[in-house]
Amino acid sequence: MPELPEVEVTRRGIAAPLLGAEVVAARLGKPLRWPLGQLPAALVGCVVGDVTRRGKYLWLPLHACPTRARSPTMGMEGGLLVHLGMSGSLGWWPQAPAPGPHDHFDLVTHRGTLRLNDPRRFGAVVWSEGLNHPPAATLLAKLGPEPFDPALTPLSFHAALQQRRTPIKSLLLSGEVVVGAGNIYACEALFQAGIHPGLVANRISRPRAQLLLAALRSTLARALEVGGSTLRDFADAHGVAGAFQAEAAVYGREGQPCPRCASPVRRQVQAQRSTYFCKMCQRR
DNA sequence: AGTTAAACCTGGTTGC
DNA sequence: TGCAACCAGGTTTAAC
Numbered sequence: 001m002p003e004l005p006e007v008e009v010t011r012r013g014i015a016a017p018l019l020g021a022e023v024v025a026a027r028l029g030k031p032l033r034w035p036l037g038q039l040p041a042a043l044v045g046c047v048v049g050d051v052t053r054r055g056k057y058l059w060l061p062l063h064a065c066p067t068r069a070r071s072p073t074m075g076m077e078g079g080l081l082v083h084l085g086m087s088g089s090l091g092w093w094p095q096a097p098a099p100g101p102h103d104h105f106d107l108v109t110h111r112g113t114l115r116l117n118d119p120r121r122f123g124a125v126v127w128s129e130g131l132n133h134p135p136a137a138t139l140l141a142k143l144g145p146e147p148f149d150p151a152l153t154p155l156s157f158h159a160a161l162q163q164r165r166t167p168i169k170s171l172l173l174s175g176e177v178v179v180g181a182g183n184i185y186a187c188e189a190l191f192q193a194g195i196h197p198g199l200v201a202n203r204i205s206r207p208r209a210q211l212l213l214a215a216l217r218s219t220l221a222r223a224l225e226v227g228g229s230t231l232r233d234f235a236d237a238h239g240v241a242g243a244f245q246a247e248a249a250v251y252g253r254e255g256q257p258c259p260r261c262a263s264p265v266r267r268q269v270q271a272q273r274s275t276y277f278c279k280m281c282q283r284r
Numbered sequence: 285a286g287t288t289a290a291a292c293c294t295g296g297t298t299g300c
Numbered sequence: 301t302g303c304a305a306c307c308a309g310g311t312t313t314a315a316c
Contacts, residue, residue, distance in 0.1 A: 002310080003309060003310090006309075008305085031294095033292070033310095033311080033312090046291095054307095056310075056311095083310080083311085084310085085292095085309085085310055085311080085312055086293090086299080086308070086309055086311095086315095087294080087295090087308085088309095102294085117291095119293080119294050119295065120292085120294050120295085120308090120310095121292080121293050121294080122292065122293065122295045122309095122310060122311075123310090124311095127316070134288095139311095153304075164285095165285075165286070166285090166286065166287080169288095172288085173310090174311095175311095182309055182310070183308090183309065183310085184309065187307095211309060225311095228309095230309095231308070231309060232295085232296080232308070232309085233308095233309080234309070258297090271287075271288075272289070273289090274307085274308085286316100287307095287315105287316085288314100288315085288316080289313105289314085290312105290313085290314080290315095290316080291311100291312085291313080291314095292310105292311095292312090294308105294310095295307100296306105296307085296308085297305105297307075297308105297309085298304105298305085298306080298307090299303105299304090299305080299306095300302105300303090300304085300305100
């Protein structure tokens with residue numbers, strides 16, 4: 001579920017309660033995609049800084065608290081890089097109940113508990129000494145610019161597309177040219193821009209590239225407004241589901257009429273992912 | 285460089 | 301009702 005809007009909705013829900021919170025304990029459940037890289041006990045005594053987002057990753061800075069640092073392990077600086085995978089969500093619990101079978105990470109602070117629920121366990125929580133240090137730096141290395149970065153312009157976007165010979169849908173999913181779109185929003189943005197998902201990136205004209213960037217931005221912005229998409233698992237930090245899925249024009253609507261021309265929405269598998277599109281409205 | 289498949293997991297839905 | 305097959309928001313790795 002978690003594409004950029006869902007991750008950002010999550011960030012907005014946890015940033016305020018976490019800012020300045022002191023870590024009292026950390027708990028691991030079943031293994032996630034990657035190991036934490038530190039003993040949970042080593043996190044105790046740290047203070048959480050301002051939570052940020054890069055693509056679909058969240059960064060929770062953890063600073064050593066000088067007044068509380070009593071042991072060598074408490075002198076650490078760094079943070080936790082969190083990814084929600086396919087089915088992850090983070091919840092903020094002033095009073096956390098006993099962990100359920102899919103609760104695989106708890107960061108217990110003096111104010112409340114940040115809890116990762118992730119049935120499929122494709123998510124990850126990784127300790128890193130900084131965003132510019134491994135493993136964080138390695139994981140973020142190939143990410144393209146943020147979709148709302150003003151430095152990403154129609155011109156630079158088009159130039160980046162010109163370098164690639166891969167189908168545009170796959171390229172959007174890769175996050176190498178612009179981050180944030182997953183399967184839902186890639187399909188929706190391409191529909192809105194009237195571009196066929198199989199069109200090879202370097203054959204997209206400058207005006208169409210401009211159209212696509214605008215479509216991606218408006219799709220992501222709209223999803224953000226309504227709390228993201230909830231297909232099954234996703235909820236914000238306070239348990240509220242997203243509503244964007246109800247507004248999707250093509251995603252998950254195989255056989256249903258295209259909202260623009262009423263011809264049936266097609267589904268085809270592209271790079272092992274379902275792609276939904278309208279054959280009439282989206283041209284190569 | 286590209287595309288493609290397989291891998292990591294669980295659970296819900298569909299079809300026989 | 302049971303059971304197998306297929307589907308799902310993501311990403312990495314290996315192989316043609």
